[in-house]
Amino acid sequence: MKLILSSIFLSLATLLASGQNMNLKNHSLRPPVKLGVEVLFEKRLDLIRGKHVGLITNPTGLDSKLDSIIDRFRDCPDTKLVALYGPEHGVRGNAQAGEYVAFYFDEHLKLPVFSLYGQTHKPPADMMTNIDEYMRTFDTKHEGKQVEKGMMESVNVMVFDLQDVGTRVYTYIATMANAMEAAANAGIPFIVLDRPNPINGLAMEGPILEYPEFSSFIGHYPIPLRHGMTTGELAQFINAKFLDGKAKLTVVPMEHWTRDEWFDETALPWTLPSPNLPTLDSATVYPGQVIIEGTNLSEGRGTTKPFEFFGAPWIDGFVLAKKLNALNLPGVKFREVYFTPTFSKFKGTNCGGCQLSVMDREKYQPIATTLTILTEIKKLYGDKLELHKSYFDHVMGTASVREALERDEPVSKIMAATQSGLGEFSKLREPFLLYH
Numbered sequence: 446m447k448l449i450l451s452s453i454f455l456s457l458a459t460l461l462a463s464g465q466n467m468n469l470k471n472h473s474l475r476p477p478v479k480l481g482v483e484v485l486f487e488k489r490l491d492l493i494r495g496k497h498v499g500l501i502t503n504p505t506g507l508d509s510k511l512d513s514i515i516d517r518f519r520d521c522p523d524t525k526l527v528a529l530y531g532p533e534h535g536v537r538g539n540a541q542a543g544e545y546v547a548f549y550f551d552e553h554l555k556l557p558v559f560s561l562y563g564q565t566h567k568p569p570a571d572m573m574t575n576i577d578e579y580m581r582t583f584d585t586k587h588e589g590k591q592v593e594k595g596m597m598e599s600v601n602v603m604v605f606d607l608q609d610v611g612t613r614v615y616t617y618i619a620t621m622a623n624a625m626e627a628a629a630n631a632g633i634p635f636i637v638l639d640r641p642n643p644i645n646g647l648a649m650e651g652p653i654l655e656y657p658e659f660s661s662f663i664g665h666y667p668i669p670l671r672h673g674m675t676t677g678e679l680a681q682f683i684n685a686k687f688l689d690g691k692a693k694l695t696v697v698p699m700e701h702w703t704r705d706e707w708f709d710e711t712a713l714p715w716t717l718p719s720p721n722l723p724t725l726d727s728a729t730v731y732p733g734q735v736i737i738e739g740t741n742l743s744e745g746r747g748t749t750k751p752f753e754f755f756g757a758p759w760i761d762g763f764v765l766a767k768k769l770n771a772l773n774l775p776g777v778k779f780r781e782v783y784f785t786p787t788f789s790k791f792k793g794t795n796c797g798g799c800q801l802s803v804m805d806r807e808k809y810q811p812i813a814t815t816l817t818i819l820t821e822i823k824k825l826y827g828d829k830l831e832l833h834k835s836y837f838d839h840v841m842g843t844a845s846v847r848e849a850l851e852r853d854e855p856v857s858k859i860m861a862a863t864q865s866g867l868g869e870f871s872k873l874r875e876p877f878l879l880y881h
Contacts, residue, residue, distance in 0.1 A: 478641065478700070479701060482638045483509065484699070489697055493523065503538050505640075528557050528599075530561050532562055542720070590619065591627065597628075600633065603634070604636045605676070607640075611642040612672070613668050614735045619662045629693070633693070640675065641675065644729055645706060651670025651671055651842075653669055653842065654842030655842060659839055666682075666687055670812055670842065677698055678880075680696055734752040737815065742798075743790040743798070755801070756783075757829075758796050759826060774814055784798070813856055816856045820850065
């Protein structure tokens with residue numbers, strides 16, 4: 446009996462040591478990741494001492510113990526927090542995608558809260574009757590998202606602390622770039638407190654945005670759809686390459702984070718970066734599934750599995766799942782689902798479709814997978830599938846992908862055409878990388 450138990454334990458130890466258990470690498474010997482916010486208060490108080498701080502943050506502005514950066518600033522005797530600035534979804538994360546957030550005074554914090562997503566561009570009164578259509582229009586424009594001069598009165602340093610998701614189609618990076626430019630114009634320092642790329646800093650995929658033709662608030666600069674960089678690295682890259690007025694930029698890097706780490710390998714607590722990315726699973730599929738926003742399919746908003754669920758009232762989930770699984774796409778499986786969104790596309794209407802489940806995230810290719818999904822739906826349902834031309838092209842950062850899909854070109858050919866751009870970008874980003 447002892448011999449059998451010893452054999453079992455030996456086998457388990459071997460499996461764990463090989464790093465093959467649940468796709469997780471063995472990081473137990475690494476020190477815990479220390480976030481930029483923690484490094485700031487422990488080692489870099491010189492950056493904020495005696496300053497009046499304007500803070501750009503949201504619910505992800507937490508340290509490893511789930512203490513709020515807002516509270517940490519308010520408790521710090523060496524500095525004074527004088528204003529808060531919210532990206533899309535607001536400082537408290539309570540606004541849905543595309544929803545207008547107005548200026549307000551926070552009675553709990555006794556601070557003014559400025560919106561960097563639409564405060565200076567009030568939407569029409571009927572915006573909420575078709576929020577998806579409004580979002581597609583508003584997000585492809587730069588207007589209404591700038592830091593106006595009046596928002597920065599009494600501020601003499603701007604601090605940015607938001608969790609990015611590793612995908613170009615996410616408005617937080619454009620918010621950061623606009624704020625950096627405003628700080629540069631005002632002649633005040635800009636500090637970025639760095640956080641992990643939750644889907645790791647190695648993998649890159651998809652086309653490079655064609656700049657400036659397809660520049661928008663959901664993709665400001667020529668980077669890949671899955672970019673493999675942290676917020677701090679992107680700040681350095683954008684400041685050096687694209688801002689006319691260079692910000693007095695300081696990035697406070699993390700300690701002990703390595704490029705191969707996924708968020709669940711850092712031991713840090715996950716806080717949803719926006720209402721429709723509730724889990725690391727949703728963030729993992731997001732680089733590809735966000736493309737569905739540019740179609741007449743539901744991307745699962747209004748369900749408990751946004752971006753993992755997708756479908757439409759006219760799709761048979763049983764048929765589609767069989768078709769997709771027969772392709773044996775790397776690292777992913779499909780399960781038929783039927784769902785009724787509580788908001789967004791097809792609100793209150795039963796949809797058929799699939800749940801995308803990542804079985805091996807190192808092999809999974811999110812963008813190629815979603816383009817394959819669209820290709821197969823087009824084969825099954827023809828003209829019922831619609832691509833919203835302008836928004837689809839702004840998500841992809843190019844018109845060439847949509848045009849290739851409309852010509853029925855194979856996904857392998859579409860993806861092959863992106864490889865040279867990824868190679869060039871890899872070299873371009875190298876001087877700005879902070880981690881190995």
